[in-house]
Amino acid sequence: MTKSASKPVELTHNFTTKSGKPITLGTGTGTKWQWLKKGRPEEEQNTLTTELVDSILLALENGYNHIDTAEVYTTHPEVAAAVKKSGIAREDLFITTKYTPGFRTFPAISSGPTEFIDRALKELETDYVDLFLIHSPFFEEKVSRGQTLESAWAEVIDAKKAGKVRHIGVSNFSKEHLERTFKVAGNPDFYPKVNQIEFHPYLQNQSPGIIKFAQENDILIEAYGPLSTLFRIKQNGVDVEDHPLKELIPKLAEKYGKTDAQILLRYTLQKKILPITTSSKLDRIRQSLEVYNFEISDEDVAEIDKTGSSYHFRQFFVEEYDH
Template sequence: MSYPIKLSPHFKTKSGKDITIGFGTGTRWKRPLLKSGKNYSEELVDQILLAIDSGFNHIDTAEVYETQTSVGEALKRTKVPREDLWITTKYNGGFKTFKAHSKSGKDSIDKALKELGVDYIDLFLIHSPFFTTELSHGHTLEDIWRDIIEAKKEGKIREIGISNAAISHLERLFAASPSKEFYPVVNQIEFHPFLQNQSKDIVKYSQDHNILVEAFSPLSPITKAETNNLESNLKNLAEKYNKTEAQILLRYTLQKGILPITTSANENRLKQSLDLYNFELSKEEVDEIDKLGRENPFRLFFHEEFKE
């Protein structure tokens, strides 16, 4: 029996294929330029190709990760047509003491197109709203958003959104948009049972406004060292459904209407990450994961920015 998940909004590749959960090329893959003089990581290229061969068609990268060139190299080598793949990348506006890599949103987009070796990007996000004009070469959040809108009008970007946005940030983007056609359609946030709202009520607000929530770090409960009640619950569910604990967490995320972004260098784990549609957690099981997660609050990123 198949247990499909309907996400809203529901995105497809340019050729019309449903997008899979995302394969992330984030901080764990960040590498300095290799001594060989290559501007990409051969290791990461191999892992992206393995992910694509395992069935992923959704690759997530970002300017700040310095992995766009590695993704671009993988795109050159894969036999999968570009229009069958979904590529997400992000503008870096700077953070704390680190300045923006690019002088403007337009420069960031053009840089991404060049490094990825593509003529369009499926989804372009502002990586976080926590930058100042001093860090971003004089640009506000609204300035960058207008650059992204122009790129969408020009066909350089198919869909637009933001990452790590609270309700106030989404409202600013709504106000800066010339029409609903240019509202953000994705908000990528840290999400897992230990952090069910990165900021106050953000999941419900995003979904109520037709914004797909994407989850980074969805497997935090099994990568976090401390033993907790959720751990034994996940083990029991994994045994019941003949799945791994990671599959239980990814399925839980999907049943919340949230699209997870994950990563692995292991072929079996990659294939397992996509094998999520032949079982379904009951409402009671989802509620219990929620309850046990709330008992163990934990945040990986943006501790100061989301203090309440």
């Protein structure tokens, strides 16, 4: 359970920091930040992105204890710098990173999860990671350097057995992909405990039945893009101004005396899904953690579900899942 003085939220799987503190929403270091970093002149790409260090630090100083990063983001050094600067004990933080097996035409960076986690521990300046995910189930011979989903999951299990990671999971996996990891693991202790996927009211299942299946198998769904309906809606590359939730979310925000973002984050939590979000603005960081202090009625959650399901929007893995 993620605890609050007034409105606790029951999640599928209960994670804590090593010291036993319940984890908060995750502060992300992904899409926005990696493109900022990679868009700089080549000679600057191996230097710290101070804006990201400051953003992570601001989140940590205002109550976040959960940081989400990944190999492909190239933001491990910024995470390490922010943690060091915060002065917060490592055991009071929960750090997630992800191994990429390559994607479409982009080759894998590492030979496999073993090589990656050893490098990640050095870059993060820590001797363990709290949660280690495989970023994508789409292994392809031309980019995955000989790895398959099965061989990679076996290496993830080895990392857990070696004490390099506390918990293991996946990202963007379908029911069928999860079942393949179950076969490799054999023992439920080594099944994925997290599946981090794109989730928002316009994409209530990244792949068919995935949320129900995961929750029935003690797998926590984490949501990236939970606020997409506020600013990312595009169809055929064109911004969409008029969509079904454009009126409903502000109406609910007024009803509860909250922001549009708080309504969507709280909605996500009440679906037993843990949001990953990001901001460099102090007021938004504080507001995002205030979602534990109110509750949306079941009727309003159902209205968001119904309205959201009338419209389809997917930001990521369009080719893989919209076919």
